[in-house]
Amino acid sequence: MVGPVRPQFVLFGSSIVELSYTCEGWGATLANLYARKADVILRGYCGWNTRRALQALDKIFPKDATDQPSLVIVYFGGNDSMHPHPTAHSPHVPLQEYIENMRKIAIHLMSLSKKTRLIFLSSPPINEVQMHEMLSDLLGPLKRTNESCRLYSEACLELCREMNVKAIDLWSALQQRHDWLDVCFTDGIHLSHEGNKIVAKEIFKVLREADWEPSLHWNSMPTEFAEDFLYDPNCADRKSIINVSNGNFQGNSQLE
DSSP: OOSSOOOEEEEEESHHHHGGGSTTOHHHHHHHHTTTTOEEEEEEOTTOOHHHHHHHHHHHSOTTOSSOOSEEEEEOOTTTTSOOOTTSOSSOOOHHHHHHHHHHHHHHHHTSOTTOEEEEEOOOOOOHHHHHHHHHHHHOSOOOOHHHHHHHHHHHHHHHHHHTOEEEOHHHHHTTSTTHHHHSBSSSSSBOHHHHHHHHHHHHHHHHHOOOSSOOSGGGSOOTTOSOOTTSOBOTTSSSBOOGGGOGGGTGGGGO
16 A cells, blocks of 8 residues: 555446546546546456456455545446346346345445445447447357346436435436447447546536535545645746646546
8 A cells, every 4th residue: 555545436347347447438537537636446347247246345345444445436237238148158147136236236335434435337328230240250149239238227227216326327328429329339338438438427427416525526625745846847927836736737627
């Protein structure tokens, strides 16, 4: 552990989480924006479903840890929603079991500490045509449909309403763009730069509007090593210096 100790934001889920650090993804955007505010920790793994998540839950989020996360962003559902495979070896998890698994994940995370906040992401839509064109040669016919994604997305959102957990409806958010089928995916499933931008904006909206104490919105959190230094760069007028710790020169306002 390096110091000073800072708030921890943990990203927990499947490939939508793991790949969020690529292609200017939403995870990378969070890490960049909170560079002087919090440690953004990746715990997302390609191929994981809620069954696998439950198996690893205590290892990733031990209840006896000295420092517990301030925020956990959770995404599962896309793999769970895949149709069953004849061999029974597949990521598929029946809908009712998926709901109960997500409930167990939420209960465990809420028990970590009074300060731990949650945001659940529902399953986004997919581009079925692009998915089959780009992934069928590697994985064979993929039994994943927009309709199944919709059902699992709605189940996640309903569970979050029941448990009073913040949730983001990615199924609807991506489809707000008229050209979402063309621009939101790299392979029909995983998010492109444009798809990631939508996810990032939805997350920042929740962080800005949540009535959490303390606030986890980046502009409300203390900045690490924010004091003025003689070594800061000079302004154009050559009479003052720019305190670069506030990050305003990076154009963060576009995320507001």
